[in-house]
Amino acid sequence: MTTSGTEALHVSAKGLDERPAADVAAILAESQIAAAASVRDAAPAIARAAEAMAATIRSGGVLHYAAAGSSGLMAAADAQELGGTFSILPAQIRIHMAGGLPTGVEMPGGTEDDTASLDAALTGLSPHDTVIAVSASGTTPFTLAAARIASASGATVVAIANNPGTALLDAADHPICIATPPEVLSGSTRMGAGTAQKIALNMLSTLMAVRLGHVHDGMMVNLHADNIKLRARxxxxxxxxxxxxxxxAASALEACGGRVKPAVLIAAKGMPASRANEILRETEGNLRAALARNT
Structure with missing residues (x-):
């Protein structure tokens, strides 16, 4: 039987537990670096998937993140940042984690085999929606079921897996294969595979925001300043x-409730908040296009 990449033994596994701690630390660091580098080859697929996610948000659809275990934690971390970073509406984000999001320190492993809750959780999926399904093995029953339900509903499926040729990737409209090297601890995909997944998810959501016009010259112009740090930013x-x-700048922000895009237009062009908001609606929230408009 062929061993999948995420279950294979690392080249430095032999005698690992007998090595000095500093040597093991160096091996762990290098394995993380190698895992991160593996995302580079997936960049074109990630870009295509990000376009699909942007289309979902633009059309009023919902992004559904579906995963189990460590992959679920990576997916949830990305989903929960979308509001604060890019002001994506809560109604447009859903997290489906096997067993639910942990509220304590235990995360039971058996829940990744339980698909019974998904039919109800994914009721109402439409062609406007996108499901981002994440599984290191590419065969996790919970995640695979979510992808299949999404596909049957006409929703777009973005799949991230660390093993090529797996069922999850085959079920996706946008398969993203991140073929990470074997883990230093065989099968412990919270390590290299999880690192690569988080990088891919970061890329997906950031590229999506770029396409939505929420990034201007590398700045997060769709943030909503609702605390001291964000007000200063x-x-x-x-x-x-x-x-x-x-x-x-502070006066312009106060005039529009702390929203950066209209504040830029107010400050740069001396227009009232109502006109700034009108122009942003006409340009679908793209600040660069709004700045290019004559008042």
Whole structure:
């Protein structure tokens, strides 16, 4: 029987437990670096999938993240950042983790085989929606069932797996294979595979935001400044994009409830908040296009 890449033995596995701690630490570090590098080959597939995710948000659809175990934690971490980073509406994000999101330190492994809850959880899926299914093995029953339900509903399926030629990738409209090397601890996919998954998810959501016009010259212009740190960041962004001083930027932000995009237009063009919001609606939230418009 062929051993999958995520279950194979690492080249440095022999005698690992007898080595000095510093040697083991170096092996662990190098294995993480190698896993991260494996994402590079998946960049074209990630870009295509990000376009599909952007289309879902643009059309008012929902992003559904589905996974189990360590992959579920990686998926949930990405999903939970979309609101604070890019102001994606909560109604457009769902997390489906086998056994539910952990509330304590235990995460039972048997839940990844339980698919019974998915029919109800994914009721109402439409062709406007996208399901992001993540599984290191590419064969996790929970994740595979989510992908199949999504496909049957006409939703777009984005799949991330660390083994090529697996059922999850075959079920996807946008398969993303991240063929990470064997783990230093065989089968412990919270390590290299999990690192690569998180990088891929970061890329997907960030590229999606770029396509939605939520990124301008590398700045998060769709953030909503609702705490001290974000208010300071928002002021700095408005200063940079609009070319104004901090007082002008702060005043513009106050005029539009802390939202950066309209604040930039208010500060740069001297327009009222109502006109700034109108232009942003007309340009589908793209700040660069809005700035290019005549007032």
């Amino acid at each position: 928002a002021v700095a962004i408005v200063c940079e994009v609009a070319g104004v001083d901090a007082d002008t």
